[in-house]
Amino acid sequence: MTRTQRWDAIVIGAGIVGAACARALAMDGLAVLVLESGFTGGSTTAAAMGHLVAMDDSPAQLALTALSLALWRDLAVELPAAVEYDACGTLWIAEDDAQMEMVRLKQQTYRDAGIACEQVLGAAALSALEPNLRSGLAGALLVPGDGVIYPPSAAVWLLAQAMARGCVVRERCRVDEIADQSVRCGDEWLHAHVIVNAAGGGAVALTPSLPIVPRKGHLAITDRYPGFVRHQLVELGYLASAHEMSSESVAFNVQPRATGQVLIGSSRELVGWDASTNRRVLREMLDRAQRFMPALRDTSIVRTWRGFRPATVDKLPLIGRWEPTAGVWIAAGHEGLGITTSLGTARLIADMVMGRTPAFDVSAFAPNRALPAAEVAA
Amino acid sequence: MSATGALVTMAIDGREVRVSAGISVAAAMLDAGVIAFRRSVNGSDRGPLCGMGVCYECRVTIDDVAHRRACLVMVADGLRVSTHACRPERSEGPA
Amino acid sequence: MERREQVLRFAQDDRFDILVIGGGPAGIAAAARAAECGLNVLLLDEGADVGGQIWRRRTGSLARGAARAWFTRLEASGATVIRGASVVDAARRADGGFTVTAERAAGALLVDAGVIVLATGARERFLPFPGWTLPGVIGVGAAQALLKGGASFRGKRVVIAGSGPLLLPVASALAADGASVRLVAEQARSRDVGRFALGLWRHPATLVQAARYRAGFVGTPYTLGTWVTAARGNGRVEEVDVTNGRTTRTIACDLLSAAFGLVPNTELARLLGCDRTDGMVWVNHDQQTSQAGVYCAGEPTGIGGVELSLAEGEIAGLCSAGHPGDARALLPRRDRLRRDAATMDRAFTLRPELRTLAHADTIVCRCEDVTLGAIKADWRMRQAKLYTRAGMGACQGRICSSALEFLHGWEADTTRLPVEPTLYSTLTAEPATSAPSANHGA
Ligand SMILES: Cc1cc2nc3c(=O)[nH]c(=O)nc-3n(C[C@H](O)[C@H](O)[C@H](O)COP(=O)(O)OP(=O)(O)OC[C@H]3O[C@@H](n4cnc5c(N)ncnc54)[C@H](O)[C@@H]3O)c2cc1C
Numbered sequence: 001m002t003r004t005q006r007w008d009a010i011v012i013g014a015g016i017v018g019a020a021c022a023r024a025l026a027m028d029g030l031a032v033l034v035l036e037s038g039f040t041g042g043s044t045t046a047a048a049m050g051h052l053v054a055m056d057d058s059p060a061q062l063a064l065t066a067l068s069l070a071l072w073r074d075l076a077v078e079l080p081a082a083v084e085y086d087a088c089g090t091l092w093i094a095e096d097d098a099q100m101e102m103v104r105l106k107q108q109t110y111r112d113a114g115i116a117c118e119q120v121l122g123a124a125a126l127s128a129l130e131p132n133l134r135s136g137l138a139g140a141l142l143v144p145g146d147g148v149i150y151p152p153s154a155a156v157w158l159l160a161q162a163m164a165r166g167c168v169v170r171e172r173c174r175v176d177e178i179a180d181q182s183v184r185c186g187d188e189w190l191h192a193h194v195i196v197n198a199a200g201g202g203a204v205a206l207t208p209s210l211p212i213v214p215r216k217g218h219l220a221i222t223d224r225y226p227g228f229v230r231h232q233l234v235e236l237g238y239l240a241s242a243h244e245m246s247s248e249s250v251a252f253n254v255q256p257r258a259t260g261q262v263l264i265g266s267s268r269e270l271v272g273w274d275a276s277t278n279r280r281v282l283r284e285m286l287d288r289a290q291r292f293m294p295a296l297r298d299t300s301i302v303r304t305w306r307g308f309r310p311a312t313v314d315k316l317p318l319i320g321r322w323e324p325t326a327g328v329w330i331a332a333g334h335e336g337l338g339i340t341t342s343l344g345t346a347r348l349i350a351d352m353v354m355g356r357t358p359a360f361d362v363s364a365f366a367p368n369r370a371l372p373a374a375e376v377a378a
Numbered sequence: 379m380s381a382t383g384a385l386v387t388m389a390i391d392g393r394e395v396r397v398s399a400g401i402s403v404a405a406a407m408l409d410a411g412v413i414a415f416r417r418s419v420n421g422s423d424r425g426p427l428c429g430m431g432v433c434y435e436c437r438v439t440i441d442d443v444a445h446r447r448a449c450l451v452m453v454a455d456g457l458r459v460s461t462h463a464c465r466p467e468r469s470e471g472p473a
Numbered sequence: 474m475e476r477r478e479q480v481l482r483f484a485q486d487d488r489f490d491i492l493v494i495g496g497g498p499a500g501i502a503a504a505a506r507a508a509e510c511g512l513n514v515l516l517l518d519e520g521a522d523v524g525g526q527i528w529r530r531r532t533g534s535l536a537r538g539a540a541r542a543w544f545t546r547l548e549a550s551g552a553t554v555i556r557g558a559s560v561v562d563a564a565r566r567a568d569g570g571f572t573v574t575a576e577r578a579a580g581a582l583l584v585d586a587g588v589i590v591l592a593t594g595a596r597e598r599f600l601p602f603p604g605w606t607l608p609g610v611i612g613v614g615a616a617q618a619l620l621k622g623g624a625s626f627r628g629k630r631v632v633i634a635g636s637g638p639l640l641l642p643v644a645s646a647l648a649a650d651g652a653s654v655r656l657v658a659e660q661a662r663s664r665d666v667g668r669f670a671l672g673l674w675r676h677p678a679t680l681v682q683a684a685r686y687r688a689g690f691v692g693t694p695y696t697l698g699t700w701v702t703a704a705r706g707n708g709r710v711e712e713v714d715v716t717n718g719r720t721t722r723t724i725a726c727d728l729l730s731a732a733f734g735l736v737p738n739t740e741l742a743r744l745l746g747c748d749r750t751d752g753m754v755w756v757n758h759d760q761q762t763s764q765a766g767v768y769c770a771g772e773p774t775g776i777g778g779v780e781l782s783l784a785e786g787e788i789a790g791l792c793s794a795g796h797p798g799d800a801r802a803l804l805p806r807r808d809r810l811r812r813d814a815a816t817m818d819r820a821f822t823l824r825p826e827l828r829t830l831a832h833a834d835t836i837v838c839r840c841e842d843v844t845l846g847a848i849k850a851d852w853r854m855r856q857a858k859l860y861t862r863a864g865m866g867a868c869q870g871r872i873c874s875s876a877l878e879f880l881h882g883w884e885a886d887t888t889r890l891p892v893e894p895t896l897y898s899t900l901t902a903e904p905a906t907s908a909p910s911a912n913h914g915a
């Protein structure tokens with residue numbers, strides 16, 4: 001055993017959530033240590049699309065994503081080129097009149113939450129904005145405040161900001177156990193007033209009763225076709241795909257990368273940690289995308305990959321104090337929105353840790369909240 | 379050179395050239411004096427490196443399909459090559 | 474866009490017993506031997522013709538010697554051969570067999586097979602030095618491949634600088650084409666180099682003679698212990714610096730051929746989960762990999778030349794066809810050739826100075842224009858990739874990660890489908906096995 005100093009805070013995990021938390025706590029003046037078993041941004045954060053998106057699956061989700069987007073926009077001027085921030089906005093695509101109705105409801109919901117979305121586009125306007133979409137679509141809602149980033153570089157940058165304020169980062173250092181105000185790495189115990197478990201999908205191994213399950217997703221990326229797509233395009237059906245904890249679903253979700261590449265999603269599967277590529281699901285996902293964008297079929301696919309969203313049954317992350325263990329806080333379970341909500345999560349954690357009142361009621365994120373258990377069944 | 383001596387006509391960046399049938403597009407381009415096949419991400423000229431389909435430095439647009447490897451595609455009558463091209467493609471929707 | 478509409482799909486009862494991927498010497502030998510055993514064999518190759526790197530023919534020209542004998546034997550064996558098919562995915566099915574996806578000009582190709590023989594050969598190793606991205610800087614085998622593809626280097630001033638037994642045959646081929654070869658520089662200096670360079674590494678006799686002829690009589694200098702340090706030019710290579718560590722000189726040229734030996738193509742083997750040792754695909758006595766039903770022959774198991782590739786191919790063909798007994802007689806020969814290969818490998822060991830050629834502003838990843846200075850030596854390949862995009866481009870690290878393996882001692886990152894970039898429509902082609910569900914018209 002080594003004698004070590006006592007830190008104000010130890011953050012476990014240098015994914016985008018841990019990196020954002022470390023930055024927020026360091027900016028509040030705390031002495032922060034980050035422990036990461038692999039390397040910064042190398043896990044789920046490296047697998048994500050990087051869509052910064054307002055989502056309204058529940059009022060709490062809308063509040064957290066809206067707060068996060070405001071924080072991202074505030075940071076935009078500071079972000080280095082490597083983060084590839086692009087305020088491209090989201091187009092929620094409606095296939096038919098029934099979905100156009102949903103578009104208008106969505107617009108109302110967003111407006112009520114203070115999210116700018118003045119424009120509901122008809123078929124012609126949509127086609128003018130995104131000429132590679134097939135003809136015959138009904139229209140779309142434009143959410144101009146949404147954007148895109150490159151997640152691993154964002155995590156690296158957030159952590160660099162923390163380090164500039166004295167935060168220390170140890171990579172290739174796995175935490176094996178969390179106890180009252182302390183963590184164990186191999187045979188070394190480290191102590192802190194505050195322990196933040198931000199280990200993503202790995203959070204459950206450290207705090208076993210956390211209700212996080214892996215939700216697998218595939219993505220594919222093309223070679224460079226600058227201008228092929230200009231906004232993040234998402235079909236309205238994506239909401240249902242993300243909402244229902246069904247065993248399997250795909251949705252049209254296509255993103256312009258700063259490189260001119262087209263990133264194509266998305267799929268959701270509940271198959272545990274099975275890391276193999278599900279060729280059938282991948283094919284269905286690509287089929288779905290080419291139904292909306294027929295010109296995709298002539299592009300060149302450079303690579304495909306998959307990742308595991310750390311999911312909860314009610315689609316809300318676990319943010320708050322973990323009562324059973326002294327000094328322990330949870331910032332995990334961000335499913336398919338952790339890139340977006342990393343900044344909001346960090347703000348809430350810092351507010352709570354520092355004794356400030358968060359901007360909105362956070363009880364919906366309480367790590368020990370009651371969850372509708374039955375729905376998990378796939 | 380092809381043993382049969384047959385010739386085909388292809389176009390490189392709009393310029394028509396007569397080349398032996400059965401040679402690769404990369405060979406035809408080099409013989410036509412074209413040495414820069416694509417422009418790199420930062421804007422420098424690149425030409426074939428490996429000659430065997432591995433390096434992707436010989437990527438050109440062939441018959442409107444971007445990112446084809448010139449060293450693996452054989453010339454054909456009427457084939458159109460453009461260099462430095464990675465322009466958006468469209469197949470549907472209004473002009 | 475109709476022309477890529479067609480998906481070639483073999484019906485269920487057309488399932489192949491054995492699928493050989495790669496039609497170089499190893500793949501040809503494997504396919505011929507397996508088909509001669511009466512099995513239903515398919516051979517796929519990405520090239521316009523089979524033959525691989527060494528037996529690649531100039532279009533319209535006739536094969537000679539061993540190549541000709543093997544082409545004839547392959548044809549007589551009854552194996553089905555499909556050219557111009559790049560395999561981009563291979564996956565094990567629930568029944569233990571495999572579904573393999575290939576891209577062809579005419580559309581996707583989906584094949585079901587019980588056993589796979591990987592004979593995917595090797596590519597050249599490129600190392601970064603200032604100016605190596607200039608047009609006109611190409612590989613050594615690359616010059617040969619382009620020649621065989623119909624290019625002419627007549628009248629061009631050529632410098633060949635690199636390593637391995639390919640330098641002289643390529644010099645002779647270029648000279649025969651009318652190029653003016655100014656220098657052939659081999660970086661290695663060991664006593665064994667001459668032995669291998671002058672043909673003990675079993676080149677076809679004609680090439681060896683040509684090499685001797687050119688090297689001996691035309692006056693092209695062949696120097697050992699000499700390597701390239703920089704290339705310069707305005708938009709294309711115009712001159713190169715070569716050094717022997719003491720003196721450096723500049724040579725004007727139109728073409729620089731610079732490659733440093735071969736690296737095995739192991740992407741498909743890695744995708745299928747085959748174990749590797751020292752970067753080579755591990756195989757047992759029967760050429761079977763760590764994955765049941767997956768065999769491997771030729772360069773992916775270790776760089777060893779055409780004779781070894783043939784021997785391994787024959788053994789893989791016989792063993793995958795269920796006739797390991799017939800392969801016994803071939804084993805001693807294969808094992809002797811492997812020992813020779815190890816000696817050759819040592820003779821051409823890359824000198825440490827080659828690690829210092831690239832400067833901080835020298836591009837390492839050519840697809841994404843990532844410089845050496847942007848990459849930290851204490852990272853792993855995956856970090857370099859995620860943080861700098863090195864290896865994320867079209868070649869998927871085939872060039873830069875082989876270089877970084879040498880420069881920083883790293884291991885390649887994971888391989889995922891497609892093993893090489895492929896048309897979107899190749900990945901949406903539906904295999905025959907799931908065709909019935911398509912009829913329900915969801
Ligand atoms: C296919 C896909 C697409 C997505 N697209 C989007 C999108 O467009 N927009 C969006 O907002 N979100 C998206 N997401 C979701 C997003 O990726 C995640 O919500 C987010 O990355 C979670 O971040 P994290 O920091 O919690 O987890 P991670 O990035 O997994 O970070 C956790 C870190 O903890 C480390 N760790 C684990 N255990 C230990 C231990 N015991 N000791 C030390 N360290 C440990 C891990 O190594 C890892 O680095 C997507 C996800 C997937 C899979």
Ligand SMILES: Cc1cc2nc3c(=O)[nH]c(=O)nc-3n(C[C@H](O)[C@H](O)[C@H](O)COP(=O)(O)OP(=O)(O)OC[C@H]3O[C@@H](n4cnc5c(N)ncnc54)[C@H](O)[C@@H]3O)c2cc1C
Nearest residue numbers: 495497498499519525526560593594614771772778779782
């Ligand atoms: C560029 C080059 C030039 C060479 N020149 C000479 C020479 O002049 N003299 C000499 O003695 N030796 C030469 N060699 C060495 C020679 O290649 C080997 O000794 C011998 O050819 C190895 O045979 P093989 O069957 O193992 O591999 P290869 O001959 O390399 O054959 C592999 C085959 O697999 C195919 N392939 C690979 N991946 C895929 C895929 N995914 N899908 C479909 N097909 C695929 C390739 O198109 C190729 O035809 C050269 C090697 C290289 C790389």
Ligand code: FES
Nearest residue numbers: 429431433434449
């Ligand atoms: S020259 Fe390397 S892929 Fe064509």
